[in-house]
Amino acid sequence: MLKTFTEKLGQTTLRGIEELGYSLALLVESFYWLFFGFRRHQAVKLPSIFSQMMHIGIQALPIVGILAFAIGMMLAIQGIATLKTFGAESQVVLGIALSVTREFSPLIIGILVAGRSGSALAARIGTMQMAQEIDALRVIGISPVRYLVTPAMIAMLIMLPALTFFADLIALLGGGVYSSLELGMSLQAYADRTIEVLQIDDITQGLYKSLVFAVIITLVSFVNGFSVTAGAEGVGRATTRSVVLSITYIIIADMVFTFFLTH
Amino acid sequence: MMSNHHTPTDQAAIEVENLVTHYGSTRILNNIDMQVSTGEIMVIMGGSGSGKSTLLRYMLGLHEATSGSIKLLGQDITEINAEEMDELRKNMGVSFQGGALFNSMTVGENVCLPLREHTHLDENTIQIMGRMKLSVVNLGGFEDLMPAQLSGGMIKRAALARAIVMDPKLLFFDEPSAGLDPVAAAELDDLILRIRKALNTTIVVVTHDLDSTFRIADRITVLDKGDILMIGTVEEVRNSDNERIQSLLNREARHIEIDADEYIKELTGQKS
Known part of the structure; x- marks a missing residue:
């Protein structure tokens, strides 16, 4: 019993270290191809980056809009209800502005993209692995990292901050709509007050976080996709695992990030 | 036989020497030595788990061997760098089992x-x-x-x-006839012969399909449990008196002798 437990613990630790090493190698290699690919006549192709940006970013705009608006409203509802006890309802603008830009937008967008695009990447790579398409790329002389990982990585690094910024705007709007209805404040006054309290650092803090999340989602999805070995079930397992792990790492990274940024 | 009209030249396009490979700690291939001449069709056959697909994957440079060398068109793929391998790959074509x-x-x-x-x-x-x-x-x-x-x-x-x-100068096939009806499989065999005739391509085919093997092979390498049982022409393999080769050719089930005591121990989970 104890032996199987320690054995399992050892195996899990080893697998974790192995995956961490693999992820780092993948990160380095994907940037190697971006900057030096042309030297080996394997430049990263722009159309493949654009097509990934389309999948990851543009097509996610509607759902991001809905989520962000709802979160802005939710923060306003909570904020006003809580601040009422101190008679400080008007401070809700500050509360919404800071929590949206620093915390909620990057976190929610990170989780959404992990669920939406991370799972799709893991499933696609897993299926390609099963159908020997990855081997086919390699024997044709095309690096799978250059062909698959780098475009997705670049697209994530561009689109995740872009989506986060978009979510900032929509969530602030959502908060403003509710506040103006509840407090009788005009939207104009809400916007002026928001601009007054918001520092540029608050916004960039959120965007930096989203860059880290972009790297996490891409690496976790590809590491899990590439490691698929057993059939359709394996693809399913890799997909689930990559979503769960991405979200876990995103939340932990967010906590660490927030700690250092506020100290 | 169509394949016999073709005489491959002596120059080796593929040379495998003392190839040893492992999967985890399990040894898959033992000291494999084989050569394929330019323009030759070499069929690698063997039962499931014989290591024939593994041998192909190592020839394609998809894994790193434990020891030994694999020379394709004179270049040792266990030693060349990634860029040289990329160059070499332009001279290689591969048809995977499921098409990929x-x-x-x-x-x-x-x-x-x-x-x-x-x-x-x-x-x-x-x-x-x-x-x-x-x-x-x-x-x-x-x-x-x-x-x-x-x-x-x-x-x-x-x-x-x-x-x-x-x-490409080298063409590799993994189980070309798997999943095909006999007519489609025969058509594919004809295509393989036509391509060799037209381009003098060196072709390696991994298969367990006997009909296909006898139709296209110049020479056959028979693998069994990671060892080469024999390398020879179609006639030589057919006439071999090696028991394992004959059972492969006659599609006989393998009989594995197990000691009764060992079997009981195995069932009850005791280590012998």
Whole structure:
């Protein structure tokens, strides 16, 4: 019993270290191809980056809009209800502005993209692995990292901050709509007050976080996709695992990030 | 026999020497030594778990060997760097068991991919070459279909078109007849012979299909449990008195002798 437990613990630790090493190698290699690919006549192709940006970013705009608006409203509802006890309802603008830009937008967008695009990447790579398409790329002389990982990585690094910024705007709007209805404040006054309290650092803090999340989602999805070995079930397992792990790492990274940024 | 009209030259296109490979701690291939001459069709056969697919994957440079060397066109792939390997790959074509066509691309895009990646030809020339190779495998006019719309035999032929689009010197097949009906399998065999005749391509085929083996092989390598049982011509293999080869040829089930005590121990989970 104890032996199987320690054995399992050892195996899990080893697998974790192995995956961490693999992820780092993948990160380095994907940037190697971006900057030096042309030297080996394997430049990263722009159309493949654009097509990934389309999948990851543009097509996610509607759902991001809905989520962000709802979160802005939710923060306003909570904020006003809580601040009422101190008679400080008007401070809700500050509360919404800071929590949206620093915390909620990057976190929610990170989780959404992990669920939406991370799972799709893991499933696609897993299926390609099963159908020997990855081997086919390699024997044709095309690096799978250059062909698959780098475009997705670049697209994530561009689109995740872009989506986060978009979510900032929509969530602030959502908060403003509710506040103006509840407090009788005009939207104009809400916007002026928001601009007054918001520092540029608050916004960039959120965007930096989203860059880290972009790297996490891409690496976790590809590491899990590439490691698929057993059939359709394996693809399913890799997909689930990559979503769960991405979200876990995103939340932990967010906590660490927030700690250092506020100290 | 069609294959016998062709006389391969003596120069070796593929040389495998003392190849030893492991999967985890399990030894898969033991000291494999074999040579394939330029323009020769070498069939690697053996039962399941004989290591024949593994041998192919090492020849393709998909894994790193424990020891030994694999020379393709005179270059040792266990020693050359990644760039040299990329160069070498332009002279290699591979047809995988399931075809391994890229599902997100049309048949035409699949076939033209190596040209797009490795040459600076203009789009028009690429398209024309792609169509030419598709008509070689009798798939002219199918370039705009997606792989999912093709039958099993058509997928294999499209994969072959992609494998030969760069006019490779070496061509590898993994189980070409697997999953095909006898007629489609025979058509594919004919194609393999025609390609060799036209381009003097060196061809390695991994298969367990005996009919196909006897139709196309110049020589046969018989693998069993990671060892080479014999290398010889079709006649030599057919006439071999090796028991294991005969049982392979006659499709006999393997009889594994187990000691009764050992068996009981195995069932009850005791280690002997």
